[in-house]
Amino acid sequence: MLVNSLFALLFLTASSVNGLPYRRFHTRATAATDDSASGDAAPSTAPGNATAGCSQASTYTFDDTNHANITMGDRSFLIHIPANYDATTPHALVVSFHGFKGNAQKQEKITGLSQKGLLLNGKGLVAVYPNGQFGPGKNGNESIRAWQGAPYSPPGIDDIAFTQQMVQQLSDNLCLDSNRFYASGKSNGGGFTNLLACTPSTASLFAAFAPVSPALYAGANPADCSPGRPVPIINFHGLADKIIPFDGQDADKEGRTEYATPNITEFRAAWAARNGCDALSASALKSALKSNVTLGVNAIVSHPHTDTTLKQSDCSANNNHAVVNGFTIKGLGHSWPSTAGLDGGVTSFNATTANILPFFDMHSME
């Protein structure tokens, strides 16, 4: 790790017609950039809670598509930084966990989280796609990537600890806003996202969570789930999902009870109760999203979602901070919702851009 010893406190004066003559922020810049980091590049918003990577050199090298494959011990992850990444401006971080048999590259493709122009808190976001370790698969004799919390997870792997170490390394090497870390995932990765939300140390690391078509086996959805704070959740599930059925199952087709998963309506209600919210009530159900509805604090869904319903918890008890949003999509199978069918199923909306990022945008740890 390269740690720069020169910490420069910069006081920037911005002329303003709004009666705010001084804009002060401190940047611990490298020797190479301390004099040039100010001026035109001054961010238009407060710097947020800058991670160590805002003030020390990075060991990461990005290619001309702004990607880097990082190995960390026996683990690996793919990073995409936005085209306008600025090493002195804290950026939001979205971690996205792949499904069973998936990998980092596939997760990037199905989510679109590395697309041009995506913003969180008005700035480009850093997207990170970690790879799971190889587990025994569903038959016990294969070698297939998977996350903790499933019957086919690699035994003895602590993916919670890995996630913490990865976020620490990212924080040391990139300029991130530690109040704006977000977790998302599909299927087995969605189940793991739920486990992160249920675990106090990671429920307090990430500001909000997006489990998509989550594989909520017992190991990913513990009966004693107790995050220690109300946790903002946005969840999507297709009614035609045959892998993780919306209605839940007591066992898989082979009769294996370790493949039991909950009724998704009850899963959402459990989160609402845990968050101290009222149940996802009938009055909150929007039968069709033909008009604007709010997703949480005040993120808005403003365009139609055909064949989709949204059930929300009434969270006035926590000032609508940790609203649980449950999108149910008629006809959709085990897919990340997108208009281009990037993950198989075609929907009238892109969950990433229409719903997940606006929801994340409204939630920070501040």
Ligand SMILES: *[C@@H]1O[C@H](CO)[C@@H](O)[C@H](O)[C@H]1NC(C)=O
């Ligand atoms: C900002 O980060 C510091 C150091 O990690 C932490 O002690 C502090 O609580 C954070 N502040 C906020 C407002 O999150």
Ligand SMILES: *[C@@H]1O[C@H](CO)[C@@H](O)[C@H](O)[C@H]1NC(C)=O
């Ligand atoms: C990262 O690894 C993948 C898979 O091996 C490869 O296709 C891709 O080109 C690599 N990207 C970079 C930036 O090294």
Ligand SMILES: *[C@@H]1O[C@H](CO)[C@@H](O)[C@H](O)[C@H]1NC(C)=O
């Ligand atoms: C693994 O076991 C399954 C079920 O017993 C069998 O059908 C399959 O051929 C085996 N695969 C390998 C790679 O040995």
Ligand SMILES: *[C@@H]1O[C@H](CO)[C@@H](O)[C@H](O)[C@H]1NC(C)=O
């Ligand atoms: C799922 O849970 C909801 C709410 O408790 C219930 O109304 C519904 O009947 C359940 N579905 C099945 C298939 O049991």
Ligand SMILES: *[C@@H]1O[C@H](CO)[C@@H](O)[C@H](O)[C@H]1NC(C)=O
């Ligand atoms: C929905 O929200 C959009 C964006 O905020 C706004 O422009 C539009 O007027 C709203 N439509 C209705 C019907 O409230």
Ligand SMILES: *[C@@H]1O[C@H](CO)[C@@H](O)[C@H](O)[C@H]1NC(C)=O
């Ligand atoms: C969804 O994303 C795809 C791929 O990026 C894009 O082509 C399409 O226009 C998007 N659809 C909507 C409704 O935003």
